[in-house]
Amino acid sequence: MSNKVFKTAVEALEGLTFDGMVVMAGGFGLCGIPENLIGALRDSGAQNITAISNNAGVDGFGLGLLLETRQIKKMVSSYVGENKEFERQFLAGELDLEFNPQGTLSERIRAGGAGIPGFYTKTGVGTVIAEGKPTMDFDDEEYIMETGLKADVALVKAWRGDTQGNLQFKKTARNFNPMMATAGKVTVVEVDELVEVGSFDANYIHTPGIYVQRIIEAKCEKRIEQLTIRERA
């Protein structure tokens, strides 16, 4: 079997990065983001990146790292609220931004991976999101067409992966990761735990290895954005 396992994040991105590339990065907020691969992408020095990611990280963490170094030219996101550097660059006109409703974004990514170039949705009808998009009526209701999204490289964070690239995700760290795994021309995954093939029950694999070209095991900081707790009585 051709080997999918790489030792480090930097090695895993070797030969994949270039100026003007389109990158997808999994995660919701800071939950389930490919921390190490984002770091390696920064270190690659690739410029003018279009980054498709639900959020833009925070200052100095997650995609915030790539904003600091001005490597990102355009973000495709649904919510970017937690990042001052992002705001500064955007207001200064240094950064392009394309907002997508979260469900439209996730479905566009799924569609891109599934060979579906366009689909109709009610989301955004009558809003700025609909501007310039084809529409069609179904049962006398108006829908807008959204297109599939693909990336040159998808950066994915999973919980456990085997050496064939079969993946399992943990709790809400799953989020955008499984769809992005399908939508990258090359998909690179970092996992908390790399296991031997056959470790998983085949009924409970979230992402089959067919979608994964490269995989590394790497330790994540897993920073918490909003620590909310209750006290024991």
Added chain:
Amino acid sequence: MSNKVFKTAVEALEGLTFDGMVVMAGGFGLCGIPENLIGALRDSGAQNITAISNNAGVDGFGLGLLLETRQIKKMVSSYVGENKEFERQFLAGELDLEFNPQGTLSERIRAGGAGIPGFYTKTGVGTVIAEGKPTMDFDDEEYIMETGLKADVALVKAWRGDTQGNLQFKKTARNFNPMMATAGKVTVVEVDELVEVGSFDANYIHTPGIYVQRIIEAKCEKRIEQLTIRERA
């Protein structure tokens, strides 16, 4: 919690069946079909049913039961090869038949459940399947539009289900069942094993209970269509 658990297949279909109804039935061949619910649908006496199902069962088993009693008016399927009674009724003009490519059928059902009234696919371009369907070019390639599918009642077969309707499917008996669970106005499920809520690891639930309105535990025959074995050396 409103109770989703019913005792028998007949009780589980109580009040849901009517003449002219659209039914989805899960399964691929005879694998993963809702045997007991199909039997109860036959017993309900509902006529002029439109049945959306990848296959049409075999003579005297699966949807073959409903063909024998002439309760099915139209089938929406991808392959109907294993059923003589089907062939007889079709050739006699007693039965309507709409062929869908298997991937188009499964995606149409997913779309129906996901609030997507139409999507574009390359499957079937240049074939009879494309006739009369809207087309659109993406990147200079032609695609055809397919529509989402819904049903009045979806009949689903799962392996294990909990009393909230959370489901797990077994091996290739999963097939069309999870999508159909999302596309029924009412979804009724039969499981090999009904378990208490909390029995499943929340990471490995295939179908969340939100899609399931009624559930029964029932024994299946699980007939094998093509027994193929090898001998031990």
Added chain:
Amino acid sequence: MAQGKGWSRDDMAKRAAQELKDGFYVNLGIGIPTLVANHIPDGVDVTLQSENGMLGMGPFPYPDEVDPDLINAGKQTITELRRSSYFNSAESFAMIRGGHIDISILGAMEISEGGDIANWMIPGKMVKGMGGAMDLVAGVKRCVAVMDHTNRAGASKFLPQCTLPLTGRNCIDMVITDLGVFSRGEGEARFRVTELAPDIEMDEVKAKTEADLDWSVL
């Protein structure tokens, strides 16, 4: 807990909670809607959806239960319940868009008399994004908006037309404000006053509402 005239934030949340029926699957927005979880009526068992990929959202964790891989759509750490399930974002919004969530309770900046809602951007201010709001108002079976009836300057937020960019068109079924409850049935074009908050007179509501409502008696 009403202080003086009309409803407090917590009162509005409590009133909104009465829209929850046993067995409902529910999505709660940020702000006042979050408080709804504290007021779910006795005997009513609902399942909360978090659009980042979870059904059966549990309470905040005890300090030793905190898991960075388990957060809600507000990015707060939470816990799971026995009924919980996790799924990816595409499945989460397939659930929302496909009309499987029974009710969404969400905050609003403006509501129009035709049921439009604006709650995601103010032109000229930094825009953070709509997140899942546009998907929720377009897809969920029943949408209940909770907001103050007027802004700080005293101007009505219940308007003939929204002045702010829309989140969704003709999608709100009920509006709960500090002054009362405004609702319309399925297929009805206009809202009616269906309930007044304590010590609120209809005249005050009329004076503070620019939207053209059906002002027939309660």
Added chain:
Amino acid sequence: MAQGKGWSRDDMAKRAAQELKDGFYVNLGIGIPTLVANHIPDGVDVTLQSENGMLGMGPFPYPDEVDPDLINAGKQTITELRRSSYFNSAESFAMIRGGHIDISILGAMEISEGGDIANWMIPGKMVKGMGGAMDLVAGVKRCVAVMDHTNRAGASKFLPQCTLPLTGRNCIDMVITDLGVFSRGEGEARFRVTELAPDIEMDEVKAKTEADLDWSVL
């Protein structure tokens, strides 16, 4: 195992197997393509997809391993491997349609010189349906058709245009028949003869081929 002139069914399968590269994800159709699994070259490790919802299809079960919940797309009982994974039909065809399967090897009734394929229906005969064939030829990266070069009456099945209803248009990259191998590179319009079966002369191929091929030397 060639018997006399040209390739036998098994020879064709063996030749098709040489198109499999290490690490490939592969979908094999019914008939001759099924035999390909018996001829996978040493050192080449491939993963077989079964479009009913499985990657990593294993061999037929021993009698005590038979599981009615585990079948392939031909409805035969099979087994799983250590690498196997299961998924639903929508995901299976998302995988196919999205171009993630490296190669599909499938039977054909007719192939046109433009790479069209017909393999699902004969007008006037009972039509069983296309199953997943239209999705496979439209979606898989590389499609190899395996068929007899002529029909029983001796007429060419490699034609200027298919006479039977199409399964897919301009989607076949290689044709393997009992007479040889016909292929075209990505973006190339015409097929070339790239290999002749044992004891087959180019003249015989030309005589039995109605399609207009690029007849330049091998």
